[in-house]
Amino acid sequence: MTTPLGKDLVGLEHLSRAQIQLLLDTAEPFKEISERAIKKVPTLRGKTIVNLFFEASTRTRVSFEFAEKRLSADTVNVAASGSSVSKGETLVDTARNLEAMRIDMVVIRHGSSGAARFLGERIESNVINAGDGTHEHPTQGLLDMLTLRDNLRRLDGIRVCICGDVLHSRVARSNIWGLRTMGAEVAVCGPRSLLPSAIGEMGVTVFDRIEQAIEWADALNILRLQLERMSAGYIPSLREYNRVFGVTLERLDRAPRELLILHPGPMNRGVEIDSNVADGPHSVILDQVTNGVAVRMAVLYLLAGGRADLAEAAQRAGDDR
């Protein structure tokens, strides 16, 4: 089935401004459903969705599962451990077997870049990328943009700095492509050893010092520092990382304007972000989590063939119950 998004959502790099706008606008009416006493609408009743997670994930998997259940889809969670995958089955065989059971959608999280696209090219079901290797995490990018738009009332012209391990971050890539498409100015700041060497060709500004980033930005999206980066020789120590690149209240106090603080989680408190920043007035980190459910409902809805102008009607249908 062709939808305004195509069959699959594998990344934000190749989406148009109109498509991203549609996704964000479609998410708006879905926000309210999660605020109800009875958090359910029948929109995807009868649809079967498999959440295929080859990597451990709590937040993203639960968020997708809530989104699916609140739209009344039937869902199955498949974790790589405890499935035939751990017995050496290939990704394509796993997918074909699932599809042979007649499913409608697959939400996939996988450690290899390109895995979601690979799957989408080989099965008929809609495929939604819930994070593939160090490539993209499109629903995270969308929920970050929705949160920024909620707070700054626009995306066009805002300045967002992505801080930390851009090299290994799928969140960073989805943010860079999505925000640039929507007209935002994007910068990155982090150890040069954790930036792609071709960062200069990605259309972003590079700040070497976190102080420069804070002075420039309207919002910081602070990436999680994977703790194994130290043993792999990318940075000297977590302690030094916090001293040089950590976002601290002291540093934020010198900002010329109010900054929004985003973090995709899970946080390393005291490494990339100090607790009093994470829990402070600048932080919209929990708003991101809330918006994640609405954004994922919008993605599911649109890929299932839902029309954006009917999203509100779908919402009202819930009221009629």
Next chain:
Amino acid sequence: MSAPRPVLLAGGRIVDPSQQLDAIGDVLVEDGKVTRAGGKIAGPEGARRVDCSGKVVSPGFVDVHCHLREPGREDVETIASGARAAAAGGFTAVCAMPNTDPVTDNQAAVGFIIRQAQLAGAARVYPIGAISVGQRGEAMAEMGEMIGAGAVAVSDDGKPVVSAHLMRTTLEYARNFGIPVADHCEEPTLAAGGAMNEGIVSARLGLKGIPGEAEEIMVIRDILLARLTGGHVHLCHMSTRGSVELIRWGKDRGINVTAEVCPHHLHLTEEAVGQYNTNAKMNPPLRTAADVEALQQAVKDGTIDVIATDHAPHHYDEKEREFADAPNGIVGLETALAVVNTALVASRIISVHDLVNRMSVLPARIFHLPGGTLRAGAPADVTVFDPAEAWTVDATRFRTKGRNSPWSGRELTGRVHLTLVRGAVAHELAG
């Protein structure tokens, strides 16, 4: 084997850089040898006359770098299927790399390959022995015995020789036997985990990149070790502009270095990876347009001596995987002429004469192999090809068992029509 019927290759453009020959004329093959090349020849009684008008008649191509997978992965390629694929690509001789299972690191293993090649017929197959036992990069393998059994060079290809000491002693020891030491240049800590060229495409796709410097560091190391030892280092599958500059530096100083480039590195860039196309994954990876241009110029000016395929068949379902997990390598024997001709000759960067020089004459000379010439008395290893014929590559029709080609479905120009090995037809295009 009885002597094949004489063959008169009539009216083709004879291109033989070994004797500065480039003229329309006939080539006569008798008793497995070239008896005359050039001018108008009246065929002897009973000779088969092949009309070669409009085509090029050249000494057979020689590939100094391919992977025939036997022993160990006969499901992917055998010496017989590889030798047939070679002949179909106009190659009359190929050198088989030793990264088989078990590794070709002793005289018995070398002898096995020689025997399988004799049984296969088709193109000649010359074994390359391993530099180190088990290609582990530690103890030197028994080079003298392997050469005695028929090996023509040594290499740990597929793996770099990490130890500079081992590379040094190998270059020294190889001098006793007068053979080249072929090295796969890759600094392993820089290249670790890499799946494609490091650059904007790898950054976009979220794939770990391999910087060109991983190759270049080993290129200059090897050149310096060749200077130190006087040994002949042959640099495999060069892929970067920087490597070209370093080789030029070495050659300018008279250092005994030769180098090869693969057809794919002369024709495709990292953009061919597209959206995780595993048939564009090989090591070294496809690089940038600037690298391709530098390599093309290096073929033209001779900084790069020879073109070699690095033919590397894989089973289709090994390539049908997540990009990072798919094996490196593409098949190349049956597309080499067409790719080089399309990338370099049709675009007027080099002449057909240069192409034959770098695909036949010089590979034979550098690796001290028979062939690479149509002089009277030389073995009748001959290739007839049409440099103007366009055709669409269809991997399902390959003689190799591999289907992993980035050119499948693409139109290329230049097609092999006839391959003679020892005067016998090893390949003939139908129709």
